[in-house]
């Protein structure tokens with residue numbers, strides 16, 4: 461990783477410019493900690509709107525509770541969450557996280573007093589919980605500073621700071637966590653802003669650079685002539 465870049469300053473600048481442009485994101489959009497956990501699983505490999513349809517179905521079927529998910533027939537559960545895609549495997553995952561929650565009396569607020577590493581490690585041991593979902597839960601449920609990395613984050617950071625020489629999940633995570641204060645509120649808002657920016661302007665194929673608040677600081681844009689980007 462380049463020693464010439466002042467990463468703490470650069471990462472805070474990106475945050476401040478995005479926050480100034482998009483404002484507070486107020487994540488995670490849910491009515492309870494349990495709903496956030498369910499949403500983190502249902503949104504795996506699909507757009508959030510598909511997860512939302514599945515969440516609505518669960519509520520209408522009175523299944524938005526760990527005990528209800530544990531007791532319902534798995535084929536019924538799978539059918540209920542069909543809009544989220546991969547519904548058979550996600551039904552198994554929901555059953556697994558609800559079995560795990562039983563050790564905590566179905567009360568995820570108990571996780572807030574745990575050690576961050578211990579909680580993350582336990583979550584990673586649950587079927588269907590990978591690093592991104594574990595970090596979603598640690599940050600947005602337990603309110604602890606574990607930075608969430610997704611493809612949107614990787615795309616934006618790799619464009620704004622080219623030649624980073626980081627490519628793996630843990631490397632991107634370390635980039636943020638090693639250069640920002642361990643502040644759950646900051647990590648919460650930062651991840652949400654990156655997701656919003658990727659959806660609104662920094663698109664995969666043709667980013668809308670001409671409207672981007674990061675344009676003066678984006679290495680990829682500054683290195684390119686016209687053609688690839690639309691500004």
Ligand code: SF4
Nearest residue numbers: 662667669672678681
């Ligand atoms: S200038 Fe373009 S490529 Fe760079 S962050 Fe903005 S939208 Fe993305």
